[in-house]
Amino acid sequence: MTNEELILQRLEAMEERIAFLHERAMGTKYFIEEVTPIGNHAFRLMVEELQDVHGRVHLDDIFELLRRGLRSVPNLNYCLDQLENLIDLWRTMHPAVAPTWxxxxxxxxxxxxxxxxxxxxxxxxxxxxxxxxxxxEGIEKMGDALAFMTVLLQKLADPNVQVFLARAVDMLAKLDLSQAKPVGMFGMVGALGSKEAKEGLGVAMEVLKALGALKGDGCCACGCAAHAPAKND
Structure with missing residues (x-):
């Protein structure tokens, strides 16, 4: 190979390198031309935002935030661990909860x-x-009254009491006061001769006996702790 051929070969290699460098330079130029407007806009926006927070945020505040952030790393790790536990719990419960939802x-x-x-x-x-x-104080008294009413409602669960009340209500429903007529002494004696009057008089006597039992110490017969008679020492 002659010197002229070597020189031509080297010139071709140099041209290829120059073309490669020129291509890279043009790509960089295009990139800068595209990025420059975005960078300028971002810079102006940053300046405007800094002007807005000027006087409110100082460099010491930023350092304090960084220090507190570093100190809170264990707490953040703990929160992340608990979040993982909650996620695991949800993944465990989801197959059972999803069908019932x-x-x-x-x-x-x-x-x-x-x-x-x-x-x-x-x-x-x-x-x-x-x-x-x-x-x-009124609400407290209402609570005591409700407790007392609860005891009475428990007594109303007795079948005998329910039968008695049901019959009494039926009797009052059948009672026709328009048929009531004045009755004198002899009429009362004559009316007491009937079977129904005698049975009614017997019921009235039993009721009178029960009413007499109320006198005693003046306590109700509910048996509740609030109305129980005091015990002597």
């Missing part, structure tokens, strides 16, 4: 159609009115 939604919708939530809201409003209309 539509049924829960359906049940809540049925309650809404039946007016359960409206009734609960009304009950809440009524409770609020009761609380507003009474003092703490």
């Amino acid at each position: 539509p049924h829960i939604i359906e049940g809540l919708g049925k309650w809404e159609q039946d007016g359960v939530f409206a009734k609960l809201s009304a009950l809440k409003g009524a409770g609020g009115k009761v609380l507003d209309a009474n003092t703490p």
Whole structure:
């Protein structure tokens, strides 16, 4: 190979390198031309934001934030650990909860159609009115009264008491006061000769005996602790 051929070969290699460098330079130029407007806009925006916080945030505040952030790393790690535990718990419960969730939604919708939530809201409003209309001492007395009424309601569960009340109500329903006529002494004696009058008189005597038992020490017969007679030491 002659010197002229070597020189031409080296010139071709140099041209290839120059073309490669020129291509890189043009790519960098295009990149700068594209990025420069974005950089200028970002710089102006940053300057505007810094002007907005000027006088409110100082360099000491930033350092304090960094220090507190570094000190809070254990707490952040703890929070992340608890979050992972919650995620694991949800992944464990999800297969069991997911099938029942539509049924829960359906049940809540049925309650809404039946007016359960409206009734609960009304009950809440009524409770609020009761609380507003009474003092703490009055509410405490109401609690004592409710406890007393609970004891009475328990006694109403006795079948004998229920039968007696049912018969009494039926008797009052059948009673026709328009048929009542004035009765004198002899008429009363004559009326007492009937079987029904004698049975009624017997019932009245039993009621009178029960009423007499109320006199005693003046205590009710409910047997509750609040009305129990005091024991002598």
